[in-house]
Amino acid sequence: MPLAVQIENLSKRYRLGVINRDMLYKDLQSRWAKFRGKPDPNAPIGLVHASRIEHGDEFWALRNIDLEVAEGEMLGVIGRNGAGKSTLLKILSQITAPSEGRVKIKGRIASLLEVGTGFHPELTGRENIYLNGAILGMNRCEIARKFDEIVDFAEISDFVETPVKRYSSGMYVRLAFAVAAHLEPEILIVDEVLAVGDAHFQQKCLGKMGEVNKEGRTVIFVSHNMAMVSSLCSSGVVLADGRVIKAKGPVDEAIDTYVSETASLASAQLSERTDRRGEGRIRLKDLQVFDGTGSEREFFISGEPLSFRVSYSCEHGLELDGIELGLAVYHSKNGFVTYLSNTLSERPFSGLTGEGSATCTIDRLPFTEGVYFLNAIIKQQGTIQDWVQEAKVMRVLDGDYFGTGRSIPRTHGGVFVDHRWSA
Secondary structure, three states: OOEEEEEEEEEEEEEOOOOOOOOHHHHHHHHHHHHOOOOOOOOHHHHHOHHHEEOOOEEEEEEEEEEEEEOOOEEEEEOOOOOOHHHHHHHHOOOOOOOEEEEEEOOOEEEEOOOOOOOOOOOEHHHHHHHHHHHOOOOHHHHHHHHHHHHHHHOOHHHOOOEHHHOOHHHHHHHHHHHHHHOOOOEEEEOHHHHHOOHHHHHHHHHHHHHHHHOOOEEEEEOOOHHHHHHHOOEEEEEEOOEEEEEEEEHHHHHHHHHHHHHHHHOOOHHHOOOEEOOOOEEEEEEEEEEOOOOEOOEEEOOOOEEEEEEEEEOOOOOEOOEEEEEEEEEOOOEEEEEEEHHHHOOOEOOEOOEEEEEEEEOOOOEOOEEEEEEEEEEEOOEEEEEEEEEEEEEEEOOOOOOOOOOOOOOOOOEOOOOOOOO
16 A cells, blocks of 8 residues: 655654753752752753763654555554654644654644644634645636535534634644634644544544545544554554553553553652652652542442542641642543542641541442553642652452442443432
8 A cells, every 4th residue: 555654764853951951940949949959840851851861961752663544544643641642743834853763744734733823813713724725736717626525514603704814723733623624635734733622522523534535535633542443543653751562553452552551661660750840849759549448449440438548748837728639531442431529528738737648448449440541640739749649559340339330331341329219
């Protein structure tokens, strides 16, 4: 089958700035942190991806990527934050150039990478549609033929003559996707930006991408939602630390590799994790999961009691109020499940000092069978102090939740809900 995209030995290098990275107060903040012997709050790349920095200031976002995408293929690009997915898509979209290697592209590319990308804020929706079409190489008659269809799909008929700088982020995304999908590019590239839209529009977008692919056009799709990737894509490739760790193959194999790689990271000691964000006045030290007897286990059973213990430490001499501890739960293949927080069920914690812990108890575990990742976060007065994604992995086995011997099929994911029927 002819190739739409051919990538050979592709690498991308950036130089990290030392001073004047953003604003004067951030430079002062960094110097103050260094003076106190604290981590630099404005240097996440150096902390999280130290292994990818060479010669002091060279950061390799991508290294030695080889990939071929056939015409009419729907490829899922999978990887954790910082894996290099967005950099790869920017190179394919010709937004940035590679440092090494080469890319061969056959056909026109339409990209949806970030909210507002490719739009001129002072121009109206109508003018931006024509501008994007012209960039893709279409003439005015071709764009006019598609204009009404684009506006209807984006649901912005009342605002098409309004400058897009006055659009909400949702309106931006709707119009951007409609333009990218309807102006008949040979290759459509879509990043995680669809998460900005509402659920109804996300389903419209997924349906449209399927239609585009059935017409024989190539789609490259990036998402952290493995259910979307699995349902849309026939093949997948997995990136980690700027490299391919699973060459292009069946999408189910790619997803399994991503889940295993993420589970391996989540098994590391929480206090030693460097891929974290926040001001750092309070730090998450440990996250433990216990069964009803108080024992830590690798597997848990639907319907049994469960508790999460989050350990933390505060800066010396501080007493903190208005504290929120939260755990976001994600099914490894079906996405977000729920959010557990003391501010949802009770109230913010007060008077935290030194080191301590807090416990979240679930009387009956409602999760269906599968692998789950827990993101841990701690906030003070709404400000993130520490946040670690995939802080813990837990595996759930199917139990007799309802006492009937029947269960939700494991392929569906989701949660059990206590309920009653009458007739």
